[in-house]
Amino acid sequence: MGCHQVDRTRVGPPFVAIADRYKAGGDEMVGYLANSIRNGGRGRWGAVPMPAQPQVTEEEATAMASWILSLASQQ
Secondary structure, eight states: OOSOOSSSOSSSOOHHHHHHHHGGGTTHHHHHHHHHHHHOBOSSSSSSOBOOOTTSOHHHHHHHHHHHHHTSOOO
16 A cells, blocks of 8 residues: 555556456456566556565465456446
């Protein structure tokens, strides 16, 4: 929560924006987001890179990714 908030931009995008961007990808997006959590990324949301979080286990990253995607708007 140091870089992301549920519904507001902090350093990175809000979790609801991430969920809305990737909700159409279905179940494979859980793995994609989990990989991004553990390995970091850059360029998807602007100039600020997301640092890798290798201390997060695969299971924890998968649970976080599933929770993030659950925040997608139902439109």
